[in-house]
Amino acid sequence: MSFASLGLSADIQRALADQGYSEPTPIQRQAIPAILAGEDVLAGAQTGTGKTAGFTLPLLQRLHTGAPAKCGAPRGLILTPTRELAAQVAESVETYGKHLPLRSAVVFGGVSIKPQISRLRRGIDILVATPGRLLDLVSQQAVDLSRLEILVLDEADRMLDMGFIHDIRRIMALLPQQRQTLLFSATFSSEIRRLADGLLRTPRLIEVARRNSSAEQIRQRIYAVDRRRKRELLSHLIGANDWRQVLVFTRTKHGANRLSSQLEKDGLSAAAIHGNKSQGARTRALADFKSGRIRVLVATDIAARGLDIDQLPHVINFELPNVAEDYVHRIGRTGRAGNAGEAISLVCVDEHKLLGDIERLLKRKLTRDVLPGYEPDPNIAPEPMENRRGRRQTGQRSGANAPKHRAGRSRQGRGNRVNH
Numbered sequence: 001m002s003f004a005s006l007g008l009s010a011d012i013q014r015a016l017a018d019q020g021y022s023e024p025t026p027i028q029r030q031a032i033p034a035i036l037a038g039e040d041v042l043a044g045a046q047t048g049t050g051k052t053a054g055f056t057l058p059l060l061q062r063l064h065t066g067a068p069a070k071c072g073a074p075r076g077l078i079l080t081p082t083r084e085l086a087a088q089v090a091e092s093v094e095t096y097g098k099h100l101p102l103r104s105a106v107v108f109g110g111v112s113i114k115p116q117i118s119r120l121r122r123g124i125d126i127l128v129a130t131p132g133r134l135l136d137l138v139s140q141q142a143v144d145l146s147r148l149e150i151l152v153l154d155e156a157d158r159m160l161d162m163g164f165i166h167d168i169r170r171i172m173a174l175l176p177q178q179r180q181t182l183l184f185s186a187t188f189s190s191e192i193r194r195l196a197d198g199l200l201r202t203p204r205l206i207e208v209a210r211r212n213s214s215a216e217q218i219r220q221r222i223y224a225v226d227r228r229r230k231r232e233l234l235s236h237l238i239g240a241n242d243w244r245q246v247l248v249f250t251r252t253k254h255g256a257n258r259l260s261s262q263l264e265k266d267g268l269s270a271a272a273i274h275g276n277k278s279q280g281a282r283t284r285a286l287a288d289f290k291s292g293r294i295r296v297l298v299a300t301d302i303a304a305r306g307l308d309i310d311q312l313p314h315v316i317n318f319e320l321p322n323v324a325e326d327y328v329h330r331i332g333r334t335g336r337a338g339n340a341g342e343a344i345s346l347v348c349v350d351e352h353k354l355l356g357d358i359e360r361l362l363k364r365k366l367t368r369d370v371l372p373g374y375e376p377d378p379n380i381a382p383e384p385m386e387n388r389r390g391r392r393q394t395g396q397r398s399g400a401n402a403p404k405h406r407a408g409r410s411r412q413g414r415g416n417r418v419n420h
Helices: 010-018 026-034 053-065 083-096 114-121 132-139 156-161 163-172 191-199 229-241 254-263 278-290 323-330 349-362
Strands: 042-046 074-078 105-106 127-130 152-153 179-185 204-207 217-223 248-250 270-273 296-299 313-315 341-347 368-369
Touching: 010 053, 010 083, 026 042, 026 053, 026 179, 026 204, 053 074, 053 127, 053 152, 053 179, 083 105, 083 127, 083 278, 105 114, 105 132, 114 132, 114 278, 127 132, 132 163, 156 163, 156 179, 156 191, 156 323, 156 368, 163 191, 179 191, 179 349, 229 254, 229 341, 254 270, 254 296, 270 278, 278 296, 296 313, 313 323, 323 341
Parallel strands: 042 179, 042 204, 074 127, 074 152, 105 127, 152 179, 217 341, 217 368, 248 296, 248 313, 270 296, 313 341
Antiparallel strands: none
């Protein structure tokens, strides 16, 4: 099947050809015709399946063939949970729409708002935004959402996870009732179902992967190790195997900073990326990681959804996440677009409950290994761990009972298929 057979215009097909893309992915084959037909869509797809192009391509075509808003108000709005994802989606809009006379802009927190206000006042067709910064711009009367035609909620489950539900509801109240709404989510929780029921009108349901499942092409392994020897084992694995590009996840910002510094002392080039880093520092760290200037990028869960790294070979959970679903999002950074990937978790005695939660979610047991010389001491007792709010806990909760944090306004954050 070609992109032409999906009903996309010649100008959009030319932009795809410029990128070397010729064959749509499963999510694109299902979503693009439905969106072009004007239907609301509720789509579930794992990361790396091409979902961004699945909504970006038909959105561009529908806005191009429609009548432009005379006042320059946005006609398409794409909401994302993080800055990194917003920048990635905005880049896709520009890439696929480069032969169309549509204007776009991206806005998010962590950077000056004044240039964003200036850009919006010149008029745009498509706005990519994080919820907090969008509401800041609305409060300053810099953006008018009353003429919106198409709304996209990307990574909707992550937005709920990060506490954006109230911001989303405030934004919904500013939009016209007559609009097309597209909701994309990696998982279909009961909260996502309730959100969809309130926003979508008889939506087309599209699901191209098992619910809450990890990508099948990812090799997943568990290394049992004592908590105090995790960093030593991590450095050994990277060095002994000569891994050149490794994404490592920690639970806390402080832990990410500390681990990054320790790896540097071990002779491994590393950088940390999390919500307390400035947008400039996060952008530089990601660029250095992609280019190979640093081998190890240490991240908190804020980066689990916004990073788009071609053919990332290794993801390591230095610490397991408190919420089992976040494990799926973390390891989804590798094994994208049909490429093989490896996800390794370093698990100490404190994390056995969290590991059990993950395996129940995946409906499978993960392969357990012990590396000679790093055997865990059976006499070490479990200790309480810090949860996302910094409190100590002994019975780690997951899923719907997990503690939710409220993201502040300042934290927003290949082959021949389109895999963005």
